[in-house]
Amino acid sequence: MTRERGGFTPISQVEMAAPEWLRRISWPSVLIAVFGLLPVLGTVLEIAGAPRLHFLDYWHLLARITNDDGTLIPRAIVQYHNEHPMFVPALLFWLDAKFLGGSNHALGALTAVFAAGIVLVLNLMLPRSLDVVKRTALTAAFAFLVFSTNATEMFGQGMSGISWMPQFFFAVLALLLAQRGRPVWSMAAALAACVSHGTAFAVFPALALVFFLRGDRARRVLWPLVIGLVVVVGWLLTVNQAPKTGGDLRADDYLAMTAGTIGQLWSAKAPDIAVVLGGLTAAGLVAAVVLLLRKRIGGGIDAPLAGWAGMGLYILAAAAMIGLSRAALGIGVSLAGRYAEIAALAAAALLALAVLWFPSVSVARVTAVVLAVAAVGYVAGNGQAGIQRQIYQEQAITAVAMRVGAPAEMSRLRAPKEVLPAAKALGVYPFSADFTLGCGKPGLELGDQVDPKQVQELAAPEPGLPNVGNVDSGPVRGDAPIVGWALVNQRAVDCVLVLDSANRIVGGGGAGVRRADIGLALHVDEQNSGFTAVAAPGATSPRIVVGARGSLFHVGAVTAKG
Template identity: 40%
Template sequence: MVVDVSAQPEQSELPPPVAPKRPRWHFVLWGLVVLPGILALGEAYRSPRLNFADYWSIVARVTTPEGGLRFGELWMLHNDHPSVLVSIVFWANARFFGGTNYGLGFACVGLAAIMLIAMISMLPKHLTGVRRIVVSAGISVLLFSSTATEYFGIGMSGMHWLLGIVPAVTALAFAHRGWTVPAMILAVLASLGHGAGFPVWIALALVAWLRKDAVWRQILPIVLGLVTFVIWMLPARPPGFAAPMLLGVDTYLGSGLAMLGQIWAGKALDLAFVGGALMVGLFTVLATGSVKDRRSDDAGWLGAALLTVLVAVMIGLSRGKYGAMDGLSPRYAMVALVCAAALLVLSVIRWPKLKVVPVVLVIALATYAVGNAQAGAVREKYPMQPFLAVAMLVDAKGQMARMQATPNVLPVLQSLRLYPFTDDFTLGCKAGPDGPELGDKVDLSKATALPLPKHGEGFTSGAVEVGPVVGDALISGWASINGNAADCVLIVDQNGEVVGGGAVGIPRGDIMQFTHATGRAGWIAVAKPGTKDGAVLVLSRGVVYKVAELPR
């Protein structure tokens, strides 16, 4: 029997399956992943133009007077840490990007964003939908937490630590997927960036073991780690000094635990101890299960947690001699935040029934709020930088040293025309284009005497609290004009020549307790060396006021 195929009824073609549409509010949740990074960019934007502390000594060491790079100096240890990458970055910042602090801050935000992407890439495939987005947002809030404000507001500090931590975490992300070669390359970069990157070799070996990789992939990180340690031991070191206090095991333990627990404690040392101990306890519980079952999904996350715990051990042993309080330093914050992020993800993977949304919400909000104490301490340093700028311009080396800026950097700044040795530098007097600047003359006979304060009276008053008004000394006080802070502060000699200046808008909440003044009425100033019997002037809307010293 012959079947006529053409005579059979046509079968209707089924339309291809339509993928379920993602709810629009998913885009809102992804916006929460991006928002913390935007806030960090805002912090970098509001930070001072002038750099801080270690930046100056490194730039002075690695930069020639003509702006070239001293390659031999790259291999010098800085505070016992490798400084190859940070030296190159600081030199490039000075040579090509104006030597700005906020430039480094923006770069630190970019580095943290790279680490965020690397960590999100390690999330297991079975973590989908809202749970995946919420966990990603939680990681973002932790990495860009207010506790980490120093990394974005003081770019020098952030660059030091992130050049070790970010390559290390990214190396673990590559190893998590079995990409050994790029992981090794990034681990080398981490070891050249900062001492915080050293434990990555042990973490990489753990990741390879959990993944049941080939034996050589498990052994190679240990071998390279030993080589790194030997190379680190080679450079000569200055002689050490005895600890400034009597120490015990509890001191070292407390320093390490405080470093991990600071993100839950603000400035409360006891809470930091408890928070750090809880994090170590949770790490132990999670690590035991991961190692026992050799969970490959946990590999990169357990590696990141191990990395940070080992860094805490290093900090405890190396910095414990300065007391456990040193563990609360905000420069360690990112280590603790990465640890918290890794433990959060491991907990979500281990306990699928965990209520992810409320848990992440509580951790994110609590961490961001508690970080306010650390953020506030960092922001208090911002208004001080104009003082350092003037000290550099008038060659007040004593005050430069007090603010941890080596005078050796001055020839480099002058040669490269870096701020404050730029045409746009100003003392900020806002009196039109002809506001007084260094070297100008002010007619002292036209200056209005600023009244000394009387308890609870007047909106216009002020005083020099720390003097005398001489060269290369810290001069400070406060001034309120109609309840507002002054536009600028000047130091003039007896002839009325402007020989110094400084910073206004310094927080002084104590002044509000006895007068009608803003809480930002403080000022600090410095004059060029050799100045004697100078006078302090403040300007507000072009009006010059002479500030008297408090009676002694």
């Protein structure tokens, strides 16, 4: 009841006065949906805070698919990369270079769009008859899993996300279309997944399972198997290098690598935990598929269950492919962030199958369990996120190495020098107008000359001094790693420059590198006093200068006494 002048009005009258659309809103679902947006927001912030410069494979692929003048080599798009048909990612890489200036942020954002598409498809795979709160809770869980911190590599390194996420999107789209009885469109989506990455070959037996569980005609069941076989045979006939064998590895090695891939969502750094939890997840998916097969033989099952069973088989097969490939290379259980979506989709399939299998479980219990599992998986990936963010620090020095043409440093940082002509022709970052050494003021970029009178000297390291620093890597020389640290007023510096004998800026790098050892040794709170830099090859008498709050300081190397 509600209070009025002189009395109370029954609640039923208030409800009747409210608009119909407002009365139909499920407010618990709204709150759960808002909760499900949190990992998406976290991903947006991660992409915004990631480096501008691209990573690793982007440069190798760009070098292969472009001429020195930056024009596309069409036939190179359809060549394999590391034995995978990454035709869609290669094209997206070139489009990014041609029209977006080679932006890691742009590819990270596109990865997030594909991820959001996956969450939407997973939502559409749930039956509309499912209670709205349960459906919203599962969708929020899907968002936490797909946008997990374990997948930070996918979003922070756009090239990694675009190399992997499109195949997952097209594969789950194929499963949705098969679930809804659209065989032609499901085959088209499956083929789109296959030209995005080789792991998508695993989707064809999954599609056959979906059509079988739906009770479709035999030809619908056989066609995915036939098309999948043609795709695999075609790949085997055209791949440059035949798949390797695992040598002396035994069956338990392969199973451990497969289970570790499925279970890495729950363990950022401990392979044993990933193997155990991945094994349990895989066992749950296998049990669900077997039980559904028995039920199908006994009479038939609902289409939604068929689709999620197909999802389970697809993930099991994809994880097995990854396990076999790693075993062939002699590599152990992997917790690499690029495999995070395998683990995410495995957990999503198991959650959906459990909820659909036991419809009588209360809404409150389903919501609590589903959201708790998703949140734990999100938090558990923090360690993997930290590993990826440490890699970000190398990008500043990689950008400078490319700008000054330092081949040894580019090789160490795995950026091929062969890409430089095309990158310059396309104006790809760091060859774009927005490249900067990060000092925040004009006249402190590559090629500028610095007035030596503006440069102060930093003291040698000693506790209690406000302005100190050191070059730890020894004598400063061109085309070689330069590592050191500096504190100005006991705070980290803003930028690092390399000056030659004529006081011209011939190099730079990145500041703000974590150096907890310096804070401990000098009894200061600052933990990010480190810097890394590189100078142009052949730079004469190069020396390090750091910028802090508008002032410049020369950093020398401490020499041994006596």
